[in-house]
Amino acid sequence: xxxxxxxxxxxxxxxxxxxxxxxxxxxxxxxxxxxxxxxxxxxxxxxxxxxxxxxxxxxxxxxxxxxxxxxxxxxxxxxxxxxxxxxxxxxxxxxxxxxxxxxxxxxxxxxxxxxxxxxxxxxxxxxxxxxxxxxxxxxxxxxxxxxxxxxxxxxxxxxxxxxxxxxxxxxxxxxxxxxxxxxxxxxxxxxxxxxxxxxxxxxxxxxxxxxxxxxxxxxxxxxxxxxxxxxxxxxxxxxxxxxxxxxxxxxxxxxxxxxxxxxxxxxxxxxx
Numbered sequence: 686x687x688x689x690x691x692x693x694x695x696x697x698x699x700x701x702x703x704x705x706x707x708x709x710x711x712x713x714x715x716x717x718x719x720x721x722x723x724x725x726x727x728x729x730x731x732x733x734x735x736x737x738x739x740x741x742x743x744x745x746x747x748x749x750x751x752x753x754x755x756x757x758x759x760x761x762x763x764x765x766x767x768x769x770x771x772x773x774x775x776x777x778x779x780x781x782x783x784x785x786x787x788x789x790x791x792x793x794x795x796x797x798x799x800x801x802x803x804x805x806x807x808x809x810x811x812x813x814x815x816x817x818x819x820x821x822x823x824x825x826x827x828x829x830x831x832x833x834x835x836x837x838x839x840x841x842x843x844x845x846x847x848x849x850x851x852x853x854x855x856x857x858x859x860x861x862x863x864x865x866x867x868x869x870x871x872x873x874x875x876x877x878x879x880x881x882x883x884x885x886x887x888x889x890x891x892x893x894x895x896x897x898x899x900x901x902x903x904x905x906x907x908x909x910x911x912x913x914x915x916x917x918x919x920x921x922x923x924x925x926x927x928x929x930x931x932x933x934x935x936x937x938x939x940x941x942x943x944x945x946x947x948x949x950x951x952x953x954x955x956x957x
Contacts, residue, residue, distance in 0.1 A: 717870040728941040729863050732920070733871045737879035739912040740855030741886050743804060744905025745847055748840050749773065750894065751815070756837070776841045780848030787849070792924035793858050794916060800850020801913035807843035808906040811836065815899040855879075861923055864932050 721730055752773060757765035788796060814836050818828060856875070863871040894901055921938045923931065936945045 717867045721867045721870045721874075725945055726864075726867055727944050728935050728938075729867070729871060730874070732862060733859050733874045734878050735915070736855055736859050737875050738882050739908075739915070740851050740879065741882040742905065742908040742912065743847055743851050744808060744902065744908070745844075745852075746886065746890055747894075747901055747905060748811070748843055750890075751811075751836075752840060772837075772841065773844055776844045777848045777852070780845040781853055783845075784849035784853050788854070788857075789924065792922045793854055793861070794920050794922045794924075796850045796854060797858075797916045797920065798913055800846045801909050801916070803846030803850075804843050805906055805909050805913075807839045807846065808902045808909065810839040811843070812899055812902040812906070814839070815902065819899060858920075858923075862921075862931060862934075 720726060721733075752769035753766040756769045756772075784796060814832065818832060856879075859875040860868070860872055893904070897904060919940055921934045921941070923934055926934055935941045
């Protein structure tokens, strides 16, 4: 019944049988690591690498870094770090629920683009605000309450935009767009790329912050623009598409269709 509500299909039993057959056929693949490197899986491989990379380039770490400073200026004193962690976690939690409730209605691609625009606008507000008060010295002095409130609101709106787009979807979409026969290998690549770039950004973040100051917001804003353009042009919408039919989405995409030759179109999954 739930499957019928989500996908709007009339014959749930037939849908389940198709999914079961696709799963059994996927088990016949002997070497998914070799298969994922073939030409017909090139589109999925590109997204397996780029989506977790883009997730780390949204600039989330910048906002988390500034949060304790902003909350301290609002009078939280030694509890600034605790309050910033609490508020940002609450915003992140409820925004993730929004993503869960709306992703099948509006689609992954739509949430990616909306979240990117929302984060971009907040990064612009943060750039202007931090530049006007912190400057290049990094010493803001006594911040007025209205300024702190403005920046905290912008920070929360940014976190919400991340939490219902690149946050959960950065993990969910790569898993959904992979055909069953290469899903295990592709998911491993996604996790590995995410961990590697998380480590890399953690190593260079402090140096970038010390040298770029408020310009770090501009750097990540440019990244958000680039990744949003990439999603708009190259990510096919998978809303309502059954798992066993996911390959068809890529075959019909104007950019990725060239990776599927005629013999691939007629090849049964179990004969790979």
